[in-house]
Amino acid sequence: MRQAEVSPNEHLVERLSSLHEAMAAFDRYTECHMTRVTAFSMLLADGLSMRLEERRKLYIAANLHDIGKLGVPAGILTKPTRLSPVEFRAIKKHTELGVRLLNRVEGVSNILPLVRHHHERYDGNGYPTGLACREIPLGARIIAIADAFDAMTSDRPYRKRKTIGVAFEELLRCAGSQFDPWLVDRFCEGVSVGTC
Numbered sequence: 001m002r003q004a005e006v007s008p009n010e011h012l013v014e015r016l017s018s019l020h021e022a023m024a025a026f027d028r029y030t031e032c033h034m035t036r037v038t039a040f041s042m043l044l045a046d047g048l049s050m051r052l053e054e055r056r057k058l059y060i061a062a063n064l065h066d067i068g069k070l071g072v073p074a075g076i077l078t079k080p081t082r083l084s085p086v087e088f089r090a091i092k093k094h095t096e097l098g099v100r101l102l103n104r105v106e107g108v109s110n111i112l113p114l115v116r117h118h119h120e121r122y123d124g125n126g127y128p129t130g131l132a133c134r135e136i137p138l139g140a141r142i143i144a145i146a147d148a149f150d151a152m153t154s155d156r157p158y159r160k161r162k163t164i165g166v167a168f169e170e171l172l173r174c175a176g177s178q179f180d181p182w183l184v185d186r187f188c189e190g191v192s193v194g195t196c
Contacts, residue, residue, distance in 0.1 A: 012107045016060065019067055019105075027077045030069050033150055038062040040146035040191070041139075044183065047190045058139045061114035065143050068098025068115075080157035095119055095128050114139040118147060123177045133180075141180045145171065145187050148179070164191070 024031040041062040045055050069077055072094055076087045083091060098115045102108050117131055117140040124132030136144075152167040162170070168188045175181035 012060075015105050015107075016063060019064060019101075023067060023070060026070055026074065029154075030066050030077065033154065034063055034066050036150045036154075037065060037143060037146045040149055040187075041142050043190055044142050044146065044187050047186050054139070057111050057114065058142060060108060061111040061118075061139055062143050062146065064098065064102060064108070064111070065115050065118050065147065066094060066098070067101055068094035068096065070101065071097035078157075082158055092119070092127050111139075113137045114143060116140075118143040120144070121178045122175075122180050126178075136180075141183055145179050145183055148174075149187070149191070 020031055020034070023034065038059060041058055042055070045058055050058065069091075072090055076083065076090055079087065095116050095118065099112050102112060102115060114137055116128065117136050120126035120129070120131045120136045120140060121144075122133055122136070122141070124130050149167055149171060152162045152170060153164060155161045168191075171179060171184050171188060175184040
């Protein structure tokens with residue numbers, strides 16, 4: 001997707017770049033993860049023939065979905081072993097922290113629900129508010145799938161990456177509980193052939 005197609009103005013692009021630079025300085029893995037999640041999200045958007053304005057919202061939200069991790073202690077983000085329950089509760093705050101941070105950025109208010117709700121679950125057992133099914137904004141449901149796929153297919157200090165096939169199996173296993181099942185099908189088809 002061309003930059004001009006998704007970026008409404010030059011000032012907003014500069015602000016987004018500054019946030020990415022801040023994240024890269026704080027935690028390089030998370031900054032790269034946000035970029036990959038954006039690519040996977042836009043791949044699914046291609047297959048859904050989303051309207052341009054919805055694509056723009058998704059593009060910006062996916063680019064910033066984990067920006068709230070700037071407010072999470074670095075030792076938790078870079079911990080080389082699995083998180084304790086207390087540390088996991090701290091990580092879960094990143095959705096609300098991201099919204100608070102982005103509230104200060106002019107021109108992105110329309111993407112705040114996508115950032116806030118990208119960890120909701122289709123069955124209503126997610127966070128921060130327990131939304132379910134179509135209560136969850138479409139963009140947040142897309143980011144949730146792209147986010148999980150990238151997490152599974154990336155190396156982490158505490159585990160090796162899964163193969164694409166195993167990641168697909170996990171997405172399909174969690175379709176209807178964690179993820180929107182219709183979107184999971186579109187995503188797996190699209191990633192398999194390189195376009196949705």
